[in-house]
Amino acid sequence: METVIQTHQLMKTFKDVQVIEPLDFTLRQGEICALIGRNGAGKSTIFKMLSGQLIPTSGEIRLFGKTGNAAGEMRGRMGFLVETPAFFPNFTAVQNLEYYRLQRGIVEKKRVREVLGIVGLAHEKRKKFREYSMGMKQRLGIALCLLSHPDCLVLDEPINGLDVEGIREIRNLLVRLNEEQQITIFISSHILAELHMLATRFVFLKDGAIVEDVSKETLQTKSRKQLVVAMDDSATAARLLEQAYPDIDYRVLPDGVLAIHNHIDQSGDINRLLLTNGVSVTEFRVEARNLEEYFLGLVGGEPA
Amino acid sequence: MMNYMKSEQYRLLRKKSLHLTSLVCLALIAAAAAVLAYFQRTDPTFPYGTASFYYSNLLGGTVLVLIVIFLFNSSLTGRDTDVLKNAVSFGIRRSTIYWSKLLLTLGYFLIISVVGVALMIALGETMLATDSGSVRNFLTALGNMAPIALSAFFFIHSMKMMKVGDVYVFIVLLVVYGFSGYLLRIGAQKLDAFRTLYDYAPDTLLGQNMMAFMGQTVQFNAACWVTGVILSAAAIVIGVTKFSKQTID
Numbered sequence: 001m002e003t004v005i006q007t008h009q010l011m012k013t014f015k016d017v018q019v020i021e022p023l024d025f026t027l028r029q030g031e032i033c034a035l036i037g038r039n040g041a042g043k044s045t046i047f048k049m050l051s052g053q054l055i056p057t058s059g060e061i062r063l064f065g066k067t068g069n070a071a072g073e074m075r076g077r078m079g080f081l082v083e084t085p086a087f088f089p090n091f092t093a094v095q096n097l098e099y100y101r102l103q104r105g106i107v108e109k110k111r112v113r114e115v116l117g118i119v120g121l122a123h124e125k126r127k128k129f130r131e132y133s134m135g136m137k138q139r140l141g142i143a144l145c146l147l148s149h150p151d152c153l154v155l156d157e158p159i160n161g162l163d164v165e166g167i168r169e170i171r172n173l174l175v176r177l178n179e180e181q182q183i184t185i186f187i188s189s190h191i192l193a194e195l196h197m198l199a200t201r202f203v204f205l206k207d208g209a210i211v212e213d214v215s216k217e218t219l220q221t222k223s224r225k226q227l228v229v230a231m232d233d234s235a236t237a238a239r240l241l242e243q244a245y246p247d248i249d250y251r252v253l254p255d256g257v258l259a260i261h262n263h264i265d266q267s268g269d270i271n272r273l274l275l276t277n278g279v280s281v282t283e284f285r286v287e288a289r290n291l292e293e294y295f296l297g298l299v300g301g302e303p304a
Numbered sequence: 305m306m307n308y309m310k311s312e313q314y315r316l317l318r319k320k321s322l323h324l325t326s327l328v329c330l331a332l333i334a335a336a337a338a339v340l341a342y343f344q345r346t347d348p349t350f351p352y353g354t355a356s357f358y359y360s361n362l363l364g365g366t367v368l369v370l371i372v373i374f375l376f377n378s379s380l381t382g383r384d385t386d387v388l389k390n391a392v393s394f395g396i397r398r399s400t401i402y403w404s405k406l407l408l409t410l411g412y413f414l415i416i417s418v419v420g421v422a423l424m425i426a427l428g429e430t431m432l433a434t435d436s437g438s439v440r441n442f443l444t445a446l447g448n449m450a451p452i453a454l455s456a457f458f459f460i461h462s463m464k465m466m467k468v469g470d471v472y473v474f475i476v477l478l479v480v481y482g483f484s485g486y487l488l489r490i491g492a493q494k495l496d497a498f499r500t501l502y503d504y505a506p507d508t509l510l511g512q513n514m515m516a517f518m519g520q521t522v523q524f525n526a527a528c529w530v531t532g533v534i535l536s537a538a539a540i541v542i543g544v545t546k547f548s549k550q551t552i553d
Contacts, residue, residue: 072397
């Protein structure tokens with residue numbers, strides 16, 4: 001599988017403040033990778049270095065296996081939407097995209113109308129960009145990314161300002177592009193539930209460094225539903241559970257708390273089993289961590 | 305580079321403000337000729353109804369020329385520079401962006417300049433009192449002024465690409481093209497080396513050119529070209545170097 005993006009010891013400092021720690025990262029063709037981090041964690045800085053807007057302080061960026069000026073040329077195979085979409089305010093959507101069609105040397109004139117149709121802006125013929133809502137601006141930004149049939153999309157907060165229907169449309173579009181055209185997607189958003197539905201890989205960023213890089217499967221395992229039981233005698237409880245349910249899957253957490261991952265639908269029987277055998281249960285609850293809670297657990301913070 | 309220039313040309317041709325600026329410039333040229341011709345006809349003692357005086361307004365109007373150059377250059381380097389991030393992320397080289405914008409705005413400026421000068425000569429020679437050498441003198445003086453004006457164009461372009469604020473751009477222009485000779489003359493009182501620099505300062509040369517034109521003694525002045533070429537080269541080197549490392553967002 002082709003390597004789309006590869007960074008080696010990529011670093012950025014602003015006036016002696018290191019905003020991106022030496023970063024080693026690889027994105028392969030077909031992945032949908034979510035970059036997750038708080039405001040100021042360095043997400044946009046990474047995207048800007050990839051797009052060429054920012055010159056890295058040190059390190060190397062490889063795009064489709066190429067470095068230096070050749071990597072710059074490889075950006076032609078990518079579509080970038082970094083921070084707010086920027087267009088000419090007095091131009092319509094068609095005029096703006098026509099400008100970029102000429103700039104990228106795309107021969108097919110109809111491509112402008114095609115991408116506007118894909119993002120749901122085909123009917124906005126006379127409206128100028130300055131009159132657009134935030135959601136419409138985002139759609140036009142995505143249309144620009146799609147203009148030249150890219151192999152990879154790098155999208156920084158692409159669903160900002162979109163309504164619920166718009167978010168769903170963009171999500172479905174990205175999934176479709178990934179599945180049907182094998183377009184690689186590197187995306188960030190603060191709407192973690194959306195990323196959870198979309199991404200196949202999750203990279204968590206804290207203070208300019210990657211703190212975790214996991215696949216969707218691993219993340220699901222780590223954040224799956226569990227029965228949390230706190231009691232006075234966890235050893236006895238564990239023995240009783242192993243006898244009653246030979247296939248039981250559990251972990252012993254700090255303070256002797258048991259986290260049980262299967263037989264959750266039999267929680268009433270488990271509670272009865274422990275009580276009838278003299279184990280004093282002080283806490284008994286079913287919990288499941290979503291991506292937001294998992295993220296906050298990683299970077300430190302309270303769920304909203 | 306051709307694709308980038310095509311896209312910028314697409315934008316340039318749709319800039320209403322640029323076309324308006326061009327029309328206003330040409331209208332001012334015509335209005336000045338009309339006013340001088342009117343006073344010449346109504347007042348026989350009016351001393352300024354001559355083609356030479358009419359032409360001297362361009363040669364002596366350094367500040368006005370700088371403003372026009374600024375407006376033309378800003379048509380592709382103005383407030384719309386935040387869209388540059390799109391071009392950079394498409395893999396277009398920064399040097400391509402710098403040169404394409406420069407060549408297009410310069411080309412448009414030169415076309416309007418040629419039209420404007422042709423209009424001036426046509427109006428001056430038909431509506432105002434002329435003498436035999438006024439056109440030749442005017443063109444010679446323009447030839448001396450051109451390299452210095454072009455260097456101002458390059459300076460403005462580089463500063464705009466470096467996102468220098470408009471006020472600072474004007475301050476730099478006024479210092480270099482308006483007061484550099486004056487400042488160097490003060491310096492020459494303490495250090496002799498400034499004396500040579502003073503001779504090559506843009507405002508010294510523009511002033512001399514204007515006086516020579518009015519005295520009908522104007523000739524090709526190599527010093528104007530030396531100064532123009534040095535300033536142009538400096539502006540371009542600084543602009544290309546700084547823009548290649550600049551953060552674009």
